Amino acid sequence: MERYEELKQAVERVEIVDAHAHDIFLDSTLPFHQWLTGAKGEALSHASLSLPFKRSLRDIAELYGSEISLHGIEEYRRCSGLQSIGSKCFRAARISTMLIDEEIGFDQKHDTEWHRSFTPVFGRILNIECLAEKILNEEMRNGSMWTLDTFDKIFVGKLKSVADGIVSLKSIAISRCGLEININVTKKDAEEGLIEVLSAGKPVRIMNKSFVDYIFLRSLEVAVCFDLPMQIDIGFGDKDFDLRLSNPLHLRALLEDKKFSKCRIVLLHASYPFSKEALYLASSYPQVYLDFGLAISKLSVCGITSSVKELLKLAPIKKVMFSSDGYAIPETFYLGARRAREVVFSVLRDACIDGDLSIPEAIEAAKDIFSRNAIQFYKIIATVRSFDPEIVVSRNLVETETNATQNDVICVRIIWIDSSGQSRCRVVPVQRFYDDVRNNGVIVSASCMGRTTVSVVAVEGSGTAVRLIPDLSTKWQIPWAKQEEMVLADMFLNPSEAYECCPRGTLRRVLKILKDEFNLVMNAGFENEFYLLKSVSREGREEWVPFDSTPYASTSAYDAASDLFHEIITALQSLNIPVEQVHSEVGRGQFEVTLGHTVCDHAADNLIFSREVIRALARKHGLLATFMPKYILDDIGSGAHVHISLWENGENVFMASNGYLRHGMSKIGEEFMAGVLNHLPSILAFTAPLPNSYDRMQPTACTPAYICWGKKSREATLRTSYSSESPDLVSNFEVRSFDGCANPYLGLASIVAAGIDGLRRHLSLPEPMDSSPNAELRRLPMSLSESVEALQEDIILRDLIGEKLSAAIIAVCKAEIDYYSKNEEAYKQLIHIF
Numbered sequence: 001m002e003r004y005e006e007l008k009q010a011v012e013r014v015e016i017v018d019a020h021a022h023d024i025f026l027d028s029t030l031p032f033h034q035w036l037t038g039a040k041g042e043a044l045s046h047a048s049l050s051l052p053f054k055r056s057l058r059d060i061a062e063l064y065g066s067e068i069s070l071h072g073i074e075e076y077r078r079c080s081g082l083q084s085i086g087s088k089c090f091r092a093a094r095i096s097t098m099l100i101d102e103e104i105g106f107d108q109k110h111d112t113e114w115h116r117s118f119t120p121v122f123g124r125i126l127n128i129e130c131l132a133e134k135i136l137n138e139e140m141r142n143g144s145m146w147t148l149d150t151f152d153k154i155f156v157g158k159l160k161s162v163a164d165g166i167v168s169l170k171s172i173a174i175s176r177c178g179l180e181i182n183i184n185v186t187k188k189d190a191e192e193g194l195i196e197v198l199s200a201g202k203p204v205r206i207m208n209k210s211f212v213d214y215i216f217l218r219s220l221e222v223a224v225c226f227d228l229p230m231q232i233d234i235g236f237g238d239k240d241f242d243l244r245l246s247n248p249l250h251l252r253a254l255l256e257d258k259k260f261s262k263c264r265i266v267l268l269h270a271s272y273p274f275s276k277e278a279l280y281l282a283s284s285y286p287q288v289y290l291d292f293g294l295a296i297s298k299l300s301v302c303g304i305t306s307s308v309k310e311l312l313k314l315a316p317i318k319k320v321m322f323s324s325d326g327y328a329i330p331e332t333f334y335l336g337a338r339r340a341r342e343v344v345f346s347v348l349r350d351a352c353i354d355g356d357l358s359i360p361e362a363i364e365a366a367k368d369i370f371s372r373n374a375i376q377f378y379k380i381i382a383t384v385r386s387f388d389p390e391i392v393v394s395r396n397l398v399e400t401e402t403n404a405t406q407n408d409v410i411c412v413r414i415i416w417i418d419s420s421g422q423s424r425c426r427v428v429p430v431q432r433f434y435d436d437v438r439n440n441g442v443i444v445s446a447s448c449m450g451r452t453t454v455s456v457v458a459v460e461g462s463g464t465a466v467r468l469i470p471d472l473s474t475k476w477q478i479p480w481a482k483q484e485e486m487v488l489a490d491m492f493l494n495p496s497e498a499y500e501c502c503p504r505g506t507l508r509r510v511l512k513i514l515k516d517e518f519n520l521v522m523n524a525g526f527e528n529e530f531y532l533l534k535s536v537s538r539e540g541r542e543e544w545v546p547f548d549s550t551p552y553a554s555t556s557a558y559d560a561a562s563d564l565f566h567e568i569i570t571a572l573q574s575l576n577i578p579v580e581q582v583h584s585e586v587g588r589g590q591f592e593v594t595l596g597h598t599v600c601d602h603a604a605d606n607l608i609f610s611r612e613v614i615r616a617l618a619r620k621h622g623l624l625a626t627f628m629p630k631y632i633l634d635d636i637g638s639g640a641h642v643h644i645s646l647w648e649n650g651e652n653v654f655m656a657s658n659g660y661l662r663h664g665m666s667k668i669g670e671e672f673m674a675g676v677l678n679h680l681p682s683i684l685a686f687t688a689p690l691p692n693s694y695d696r697m698q699p700t701a702c703t704p705a706y707i708c709w710g711k712k713s714r715e716a717t718l719r720t721s722y723s724s725e726s727p728d729l730v731s732n733f734e735v736r737s738f739d740g741c742a743n744p745y746l747g748l749a750s751i752v753a754a755g756i757d758g759l760r761r762h763l764s765l766p767e768p769m770d771s772s773p774n775a776e777l778r779r780l781p782m783s784l785s786e787s788v789e790a791l792q793e794d795i796i797l798r799d800l801i802g803e804k805l806s807a808a809i810i811a812v813c814k815a816e817i818d819y820y821s822k823n824e825e826a827y828k829q830l831i832h833i834f
Helices: 002-013 032-037 045-047 052-065 070-080 082-093 112-116 129-136 148-165 187-199 209-225 248-255 275-284 301-314 330-353 360-379 430-440 504-520 554-573 600-620 665-680 681-686 692-696 746-760 782-792 793-802 803-822 826-830
Strands: 017-020 095-102 119-125 168-171 230-232 263-269 288-293 320-323 381-383 392-394 409-419 423-429 440-444 465-470 476-478 483-496 519-540 541-548 579-584 588-594 621-626 642-648 655-657 660-665 707-710 716-722 731-734
Touching: 002 330, 002 360, 017 288, 017 320, 017 330, 017 360, 017 655, 045 052, 052 082, 052 330, 070 082, 082 330, 082 655, 095 330, 095 360, 119 129, 129 148, 129 168, 129 209, 148 187, 148 209, 148 330, 148 476, 168 209, 187 209, 209 230, 248 263, 248 275, 275 288, 275 301, 288 301, 301 330, 320 330, 320 360, 330 360, 392 660, 409 430, 409 465, 409 600, 423 430, 423 440, 423 600, 430 465, 476 655, 483 504, 483 600, 504 600, 504 746, 504 793, 519 600, 519 746, 554 579, 554 588, 554 600, 588 600, 600 621, 600 746, 621 826, 642 665, 642 692, 642 746, 655 731, 660 665, 660 716, 665 681, 665 707, 665 716, 665 731, 665 746, 681 746, 681 782, 681 803, 692 782, 692 803, 692 826, 746 793, 782 793, 782 803
Parallel strands: 017 095, 095 119, 119 168, 168 230, 230 263, 263 288, 288 320, 409 483, 707 716
Antiparallel strands: 381 392, 409 423, 440 465, 465 483, 476 483, 519 541, 519 588, 519 621, 519 642, 579 588, 642 731, 655 660, 716 731
């Protein structure tokens, strides 16, 4: 045995990363041996006669120095208290890092800080079914009935809002309903499943397979987006599970689906009793990993050893991770760690005896299994020094050590975008936010949707009070102000009655029409163009001048601003806003940050947050970032070009298909785009809402100037983009008459409304314009007055947008026209507004 003493010491001393466990509960009236065995009722008397229980009793008594009996241990626990017991168990277990399954809604668990007193490196795992059940157990805000679309928005929004504060997702109901996941589950079947789940009453328990599959697949999409793994609990020992349906080989269709090929899957408990099948998947599929949890073991040590030895026969060591699966009481964590060390030493020693491993290789394998594999897999970088309180921990997008808990935050910014396109906010202390504002909102005057850029109230009778109620799915910690959070708000007349002039609500309403009538979803992606300006003093006066004078896509321009853009990109990624590229633009000091496309309402949210990020971080660097359309009248203007695509059941349907080859786009795509082209003059009142906007849209200025579409021309207002896989097929089209003064929700709503009209009337496109403009082409409105006149005459667009909101926008535009016509130099102050 001396030959293997070095291996034994290495196994016993390695600090453990416990990659899957559960919360420790507050003191409970349940008997100790029920927590220890997991058995209930009559089964409890039999469970206490099992070999694992008898061994566990001896191990715990040895740790406590108590009598080796259930009574002796219970008496020791009563006298010592939970805190003392926890410290003793975790120190003996040498668990340095603990990842806890977040079972939402259970109020008898200890909080994060209490757990951190035992293992300062601490992370959360989100149970997706618990989250879904919590959502469905709550009443709808306005008393309406649940629909799949409503549930989906809230559920996915919640997942995204917490994704930066967790290390993994987890599913358990998927095993109850079977692992043969229908990767093509329809929304109709999922909706029927939701109805069945709700009809069973409350508390909600999700067991309908179609609905479970839908939740699981939507969660996987979020997991892929955030590079989060998904733990799957096979559930050995849970009588709710039908083991016949829990064979992990059922997952092969999912694993081979390209959409989810990059999502990392962890099979908990090594899929026992399907360990052989699990290790086959781990060896055959790069995204499959194994986790063996041993806390409340249903097997003897001999059985555990046999199971782990089976795993290491074929599964790569780098894919095997330890977890205690501890829960409720600290003893389960200790037993899981102790038993695992015994078993892993035995298995690795036998591998050395058999000649499969050398002793140094076995030592490295032990470190991998107990620590390094999980650190790499869950993207945790920990410096552990025997429970040193000065522990360092980080995650790619998450600072797990200080990740903005409610206690860290001082205040919350409630942000809305008004009729003039300005970002405005009310700031409330965090305690008031959570006690009241998150449900009831804050009250502002309805004149916020009738004010101009210079705060002139343009709409008569707009003094009605409205509530800004936070959309919690958009709440984020502010990257440049860590002690604050920000959240976007919807407008309500009261908590159950939406305000008809709410920009976000208007966009959602027209998107619902598009979905209900044509089963289409619109995606959008913005190109953010802006100038970086620096302050100089001339004759005692402050002036803002371009940051530099280098040409388009200049490496020198980017290099000079690279520190700023490093911060911008990091901040945007922390907000889950995809950045496709950054480059300097044609104008002096002009740059562009291109955002990835996403569903339309989220794209608008992303645009708002991206501008907040860019402006704030520019200020931090002593610069001013302005998105105004025409900062210098003799230089290039800035736009917010938006790319539009149409999706049905997860597929881009803009491209030509089914024999329809006209212009490289589908019939649906052409009709939608033709509707936008037809309503362009009216749309400009929403997408180019200031007189300064029209200074940008001039012929021969690389900007849209004509009512036409093209494939390459920069002067075409609508321009098609082509698929990288099929260069002859149109994947999306670009609306180039959108600028940085527009309220993005209203601008996108006007595009959707125009597209709906095109689909309803089956409009078709004229031939594209890709040569120099000619006299036959109609000019875009040359002033805001012309756009307003067009909107006043456009009954179809006004009806879809809403008559009251349209009238408010028209009034605001007219007031802007009046002010800027009387104050010719006033446009220069727009750099401080946009």
